[in-house]
Amino acid sequence: MLFEIFNLFFGLSTILLSLRYELGMLNYTLGLNYSALILYGIEIIRVNIGVLIEYQSINLINYMVLVLLLLAIYNNLTIFAFERVYLIFIFRFVCVGLIIASIILDKMDNLNLMIIVLSATNLIIMLVTRMVHFDEFKYGTIHQRYAYWTALLYGCVCVELIVEFLCYKKEIHLYYMLLSIAFVYDFQLNLYYKAIRWGYSTFIRSGTISRLLFIVDYYEIPSTKI
Helix, strand or coil: CHHHHHHHHHHHHHHHHHCCCCCCCCCHHHHHHHHHHHHHHHHHHHHHHHHHCCCCCCCCHHHHHHHHHHHHHHHHHHHHHCCCCHHHHHHHHHHHHHHHHHHHHHHCCCHHHHHHHHHHHHHHHHHHHHHHCCCCCCCCCCCCCHHHHHHHHHHHHHHHHHHHHHCCCCCCCCHHHHHHHHHHHHHHHHHHHHHHHHCCCCCCCCCHHHHHCCCCCCCCCCCCCC
């Protein structure tokens, strides 16, 4: 019972992380990513409440984990598109291929293996992105060095899932929360790199939970170019 309570806390924290923006400030990208995050949190809570009241139901948490990782991979890959629009279509086909591979592995009862691979892939992408976009820190934005922290979180998710996959099944799942924080940091860094490379910026107010986790959003910096 204690483990389920911890998992419920992780699910609630994930929902709070997803409620980071005021209404009217969302664009479709923010809406898609944070809608996926809130559904992930809701699913964690639903499954663990079912365990507490001894009600058996379908567990879709791993499918939501897969959705978050696929969204993160696609968002990160588009950073490398620069002005080559055709790369966007290639990245989309890559994600479609990953989805097909996930369906196949799910039928073979190896979905956890796909999640491990995607977590490791995100870890590598974060480090590569940091090396490619080695920019100086600008006031009012998340610090680029959070890429290392994000990569570490993805690494912890990967290690925990490998341990569970190979030998040790446990009731408390730290990766529920670790993945939520990594996803938010990842997406914020993604917005930052696009803002400085593609020439746009956002004006969105940080939520209280975000500031407590040192996730600071991007405030529009007036252009000084003539």
